Amino acid sequence: MQVMEAEASTTPDLSEASNVLQRLAGAVRAQVIGRDQVIELTVIALLADGHVLLEDFPGSGKTTLAKALGEAIVDDHSPSDATDAVPIAAFRRIQFTPDLLPSDVTGSPVFDTNSNTFHFRHGPIFAHVVLADEINRTSPKVQSAMLEAMGEKQVTVDNITYPLDPLFFVIATQNPLDLVGTYPLPTPQLDRFLFKITMSHIDRDAELAVLDTWQQRRDPAADRIRVGRNEILSARKSIDQHVYIADGIKSTLVDISRALRADERVVQGNSTRSLVLILPALQVLAALRGRNYVNADDLEMLLPHVLTHRVELAPGVSDFGKVLRDCMREPLEQLARSTLKTHHSSDK
Amino acid sequence: MIEITQHNRGLTPGSQPRAQQSVIRALILAIACWVLSTPLTTVAGSAAAFSGCLLACLWLDRQHAGARLFRLRSPLIVLIIAITLAVGAAVANWLTGTSLIAQTVGAMASYQLGQMLFWVLLAAGIGLTLRLLARRHSWGSIPELLFVASAFVITLAAHQRGMIDRPYFIGDFALIRGIDPSSILMAIGVIAVLALAVLLMMENNHKRLPYHFSVLAVLCFSLLAYVQFFGMPTPSLTDDLGLTGQSAAGGGSQSDNPFRDGENDASDREAPVAIVLFRDDYEPDSGAYYFRESAYSQFNGTLLWTAEDDSLDQDLVSEFPASPIEVSDQVPAPDKRRSVTTTIGLLTPHRSPFGLDAPVRFERAPNPNSLRFRQTYTVESLVPEFSFPDLIGRQAGSPDWTVAQWTEYLEMPDDPRYGEFANELIANLRAEFAEDPYAKALAVKDWLDTNGIYSLANEHAYATDPAASFLFGDMTGYCIHFAYAATYLYRSLGIPARVGVGYSVPSANRAGGSALLIQAVHGHAWPEIYLQDLGWVIVDPTPAQTLVDMSTDPQDSLQQMLADMLRDDAAFEAFLQDQAGDSRWSLVNITRGIALLLTALLLAAYLIRFYRTQVPAWASAQNQYRLQYRAALDTLASYGIARRHGESREAFARRLAPAAPVFGVLTEDHLRVAPGYGLAPAGGWQISDQDALASRQYWQQLRKQLQLELTRSQPQWRRFIAVLHPAPWLTSR
Numbered sequence A: 001m002q003v004m005e006a007e008a009s010t011t012p013d014l015s016e017a018s019n020v021l022q023r024l025a026g027a028v029r030a031q032v033i034g035r036d037q038v039i040e041l042t043v044i045a046l047l048a049d050g051h052v053l054l055e056d057f058p059g060s061g062k063t064t065l066a067k068a069l070g071e072a073i074v075d076d077h078s079p080s081d082a083t084d085a086v087p088i089a090a091f092r093r094i095q096f097t098p099d100l101l102p103s104d105v106t107g108s109p110v111f112d113t114n115s116n117t118f119h120f121r122h123g124p125i126f127a128h129v130v131l132a133d134e135i136n137r138t139s140p141k142v143q144s145a146m147l148e149a150m151g152e153k154q155v156t157v158d159n160i161t162y163p164l165d166p167l168f169f170v171i172a173t174q175n176p177l178d179l180v181g182t183y184p185l186p187t188p189q190l191d192r193f194l195f196k197i198t199m200s201h202i203d204r205d206a207e208l209a210v211l212d213t214w215q216q217r218r219d220p221a222a223d224r225i226r227v228g229r230n231e232i233l234s235a236r237k238s239i240d241q242h243v244y245i246a247d248g249i250k251s252t253l254v255d256i257s258r259a260l261r262a263d264e265r266v267v268q269g270n271s272t273r274s275l276v277l278i279l280p281a282l283q284v285l286a287a288l289r290g291r292n293y294v295n296a297d298d299l300e301m302l303l304p305h306v307l308t309h310r311v312e313l314a315p316g317v318s319d320f321g322k323v324l325r326d327c328m329r330e331p332l333e334q335l336a337r338s339t340l341k342t343h344h345s346s347d348k
Numbered sequence B: 001m002i003e004i005t006q007h008n009r010g011l012t013p014g015s016q017p018r019a020q021q022s023v024i025r026a027l028i029l030a031i032a033c034w035v036l037s038t039p040l041t042t043v044a045g046s047a048a049a050f051s052g053c054l055l056a057c058l059w060l061d062r063q064h065a066g067a068r069l070f071r072l073r074s075p076l077i078v079l080i081i082a083i084t085l086a087v088g089a090a091v092a093n094w095l096t097g098t099s100l101i102a103q104t105v106g107a108m109a110s111y112q113l114g115q116m117l118f119w120v121l122l123a124a125g126i127g128l129t130l131r132l133l134a135r136r137h138s139w140g141s142i143p144e145l146l147f148v149a150s151a152f153v154i155t156l157a158a159h160q161r162g163m164i165d166r167p168y169f170i171g172d173f174a175l176i177r178g179i180d181p182s183s184i185l186m187a188i189g190v191i192a193v194l195a196l197a198v199l200l201m202m203e204n205n206h207k208r209l210p211y212h213f214s215v216l217a218v219l220c221f222s223l224l225a226y227v228q229f230f231g232m233p234t235p236s237l238t239d240d241l242g243l244t245g246q247s248a249a250g251g252g253s254q255s256d257n258p259f260r261d262g263e264n265d266a267s268d269r270e271a272p273v274a275i276v277l278f279r280d281d282y283e284p285d286s287g288a289y290y291f292r293e294s295a296y297s298q299f300n301g302t303l304l305w306t307a308e309d310d311s312l313d314q315d316l317v318s319e320f321p322a323s324p325i326e327v328s329d330q331v332p333a334p335d336k337r338r339s340v341t342t343t344i345g346l347l348t349p350h351r352s353p354f355g356l357d358a359p360v361r362f363e364r365a366p367n368p369n370s371l372r373f374r375q376t377y378t379v380e381s382l383v384p385e386f387s388f389p390d391l392i393g394r395q396a397g398s399p400d401w402t403v404a405q406w407t408e409y410l411e412m413p414d415d416p417r418y419g420e421f422a423n424e425l426i427a428n429l430r431a432e433f434a435e436d437p438y439a440k441a442l443a444v445k446d447w448l449d450t451n452g453i454y455s456l457a458n459e460h461a462y463a464t465d466p467a468a469s470f471l472f473g474d475m476t477g478y479c480i481h482f483a484y485a486a487t488y489l490y491r492s493l494g495i496p497a498r499v500g501v502g503y504s505v506p507s508a509n510r511a512g513g514s515a516l517l518i519q520a521v522h523g524h525a526w527p528e529i530y531l532q533d534l535g536w537v538i539v540d541p542t543p544a545q546t547l548v549d550m551s552t553d554p555q556d557s558l559q560q561m562l563a564d565m566l567r568d569d570a571a572f573e574a575f576l577q578d579q580a581g582d583s584r585w586s587l588v589n590i591t592r593g594i595a596l597l598l599t600a601l602l603l604a605a606y607l608i609r610f611y612r613t614q615v616p617a618w619a620s621a622q623n624q625y626r627l628q629y630r631a632a633l634d635t636l637a638s639y640g641i642a643r644r645h646g647e648s649r650e651a652f653a654r655r656l657a658p659a660a661p662v663f664g665v666l667t668e669d670h671l672r673v674a675p676g677y678g679l680a681p682a683g684g685w686q687i688s689d690q691d692a693l694a695s696r697q698y699w700q701q702l703r704k705q706l707q708l709e710l711t712r713s714q715p716q717w718r719r720f721i722a723v724l725h726p727a728p729w730l731t732s733r
Helices: A002-009 A012-031 A036-047 A062-072 A102-106 A140-152 A204-212 A214-218 A229-242 A247-262 A272-288 A296-307 A320-338 B002-007 B019-037 B043-062 B074-097 B099-105 B107-136 B141-157 B168-177 B181-201 B209-230 B403-410 B416-426 B437-451 B466-471 B479-492 B556-567 B569-581 B587-618 B621-638 B649-656 B662-673 B689-713 B716-724
Strands: A052-055 A089-095 A107-112 A117-122 A127-133 A154-157 A160-163 A169-174 A195-198 A266-268 B272-278 B288-296 B337-346 B359-364 B375-384 B497-506 B515-519 B523-531 B535-538
Touching: A012 A036, A012 A062, A012 A229, A012 A272, A036 A052, A036 A062, A036 A169, A036 A195, A036 A229, A036 A272, A062 A089, A062 A127, A062 A169, A102 A107, A102 A140, A102 A154, A107 A154, A117 A160, A140 A154, A140 A169, A195 A296, A204 A214, A229 A272, A247 A272, A247 A296, A247 A320, A272 A296, A296 A320, A296 B649, B019 B043, B019 B107, B019 B141, B019 B181, B043 B107, B074 B107, B099 B107, B107 B141, B141 B181, B168 B181, B272 B556, B288 B523, B337 B556, B416 B437, B416 B466, B416 B479, B437 B479, B437 B523, B466 B479, B479 B497, B479 B523, B497 B515, B497 B535, B515 B556, B587 B621, B587 B689, B621 B662, B621 B689, B621 B716, B649 B662, B662 B689, B689 B716
Parallel strands: A052 A169, A052 A195, A089 A127, A127 A169
Antiparallel strands: A107 A117, A154 A160, B272 B337, B272 B515, B288 B497, B337 B375, B359 B375, B497 B523, B523 B535
16 A cells, blocks of 8 residues: 555645645634534635635625635735736625626726726726625626626626736625525526535524634634635646546546436536536535545535536425435446456557 | 235236236236146146246236237137137047057157147146236236136135045055045145235235235134134035934934925035945845934824834934944844944934944044044944845744834824735735745835836825825835835835945945945935844835936045044055155155255356356366456355346445445456457467466465454354355355
């Protein structure tokens, strides 16, 4: 086994990336208590270059989470590429309301009387971490402006395109109960979110801990863990390069989504794009667990969050978890059995 | 039962049945098809029937409620099935008939092929129709149940009326292998009960289930109790001669008119009533064995009836022998007779014991099977071996008789026609025989043989003198008419005569064996005359013209089986043993074979277990990860711990972590190098010998650790089972 260990130790980049991940998660954990899984998923989405949709009740710590994440990121932007030297905020929050306009999100050109020219005033979307609160309360045109920014990492105003930072990361929320006067996001738009995370109330001990530590966590002067923007970007790269996804995992992934599409309880299955998007997330999770290969555990943990908003169930079917479990059983069994089989790929 | 079951099948019309239910129901229907087809076709044909029905039922049950098939109307579907069947039958016929196929694959094969094709289509058609109706209509499962029930009823119906060797396909199968057919029939009964139980269990209404099962249990137990207290169902007969019935000495209730007994129902003609074992070889010259049970000898004013006068018919015995009974009348001419001993087992109750003409001694015989035999006794008879010269030139009657006896044996209806007609018949006798009683009797018999017409139609029953109505009327009747008419004619000629009643069995029925089966059809009445120094001599008219076919198939196997039962149980066992001896498929051999097979399987299982445990020690380095891990899984399986279906290896290891934490390490190490899963490059790892050894030792270490952890965490009994478990590799995966 020394062989294997040696193999693992030859990837220092990965341990660095893993370190970045741990630090980020630690920074958020210090602020948000009792939401370890949500924090983990959020950090994974950040590293996997995706966005998350949180479904939760008001006052459950969404803003705190987003703010903590945003504040943990330090802008170590090198001044050399300061062509459009806009100071990028660590964290912005947009409260979506029915009367919001796209320009309220993206920003708009403003006439400068001194220079007699228009210059672009950056909207709140120009930040590392954006909290889009109650995204389903605003009109579809604002939603689509927001979603274009998420998909393309750019903003187009008056035919001029403004690129967003590579680290641009959106945490959108919606309230699952209070649906009156909302504009529910259609399935293709939901596809822009890597994860949809449904949160439940935190347990008793955690809730008590929240009350106990409220004072200290509020203290702005406290010494906090910080992670550099460039560190995160390089971690992304090294994870992508050094975490291995075996053929078996990929074929299991395909088999599961095929089983889902064939299931009679499913009206519309997940897209191929979702399978492409999940790969980096799997890699990040493996790295977070200190592994340099993706395993079945990673699949089992991430698939529900990746697929729940991408699959449309037949009328009368509500428990997506059960449908997914049924569809995963056979491919996972095949995957598990494959490890005991002899492989003769060397003959080829 | 059908009503209740149908009502609670838990299957609404049109819905798709659950897989388990559908398989069980298809099996039951297919078995019914097989049972029904077995007597009608070859083994291949019935196998085809079984599989055809099974496949059809399974296929139909797999169809969703919205399938295209269900859009068609029921009559149309039935029509399609019927047309397919007709075409199939035509093709099957062609297959069998055409010489082309027969020449290429052989005549037998082409016949089998045709049978298979026909039966597979027929059974599939039946299965489809039944299942379709059951799914379409709420009453649809009634035909289904009726079909299953009819299969069992038809199979078992052949067994009734004492035909214990039937149905032949079961009887022959059993006898060849030395099994009592009744045990197979019992098994079929048990299967029927089980099938019913299964149908009951398919109900969704669990509240009624216990009730139904208790009803079923009561039925089973009542059947058992019936056999225990009343014995096996005996053949019930329509008896036109008053032979059978409860034993009644003297016969207080015998005031019936024998002409009016019974309706001559032909359906149970073949029912066996008794079995006779010959202790001595005897073949009568007349071609038939006569067993006399009783006689009508005293004229009661209207017709001849059982003698009330004790001085008459002293050769008859009316009571079954509790102790040996000597016949009170001395049988004359013992030098012209031979002693023949027979043992008789009565399958139905009789009024009096009967014996081969002429019985001298009755003795009770041990009854080897009281469920089967009502009475068993041994008869010693002095059978006549008279030659023609012995019979000619004798005087009629006996000089020892009193005047009263003479009068009784000659009394007859006051009808001058008998005398006139009889004298007319003997008018042509040659002078030297003109006064000879036997010659006169023969002349009468001869005339009756030629001119009488045998028929079961009884037109004369309500005439004042049925014999006269017969003789001077249409001359159409059966044995009792001939017997009475002949007796009256003999008596009118001054020859003492009476009507003997009992059984007459063609001697060919013995078929060279030492047993003779008496069936209901053999019940007979015949005239007999008394000749001086010879005793009662049977002069039985046998009409040449007959309107009914009274011949029956010989029941050789039944005859042999009953005889073997009567001889005694030990002999029957010996017979069965003997039959079983040369059969490769005897129960003992089958049991032995199964035991051998099980032992072999067990050994093979242990061998595989040992191999899988030991093989990592000499496997190549590249395969260590796989074989060592498999061995570890086997170890877990021997403790009854196995990965669930669809559970990932990681999840399994986590589940096991409290009991065996080292298994997590094993799993991780295994997965990390598994090609197609972890990091292994295509073609596996290239590891030097040094590393391989280290690797092997490393794995062995982990496995030892696993064993240790399991020993600590698992209870004692689990450890015990783990050591003995023959096939943990069956559940490890």
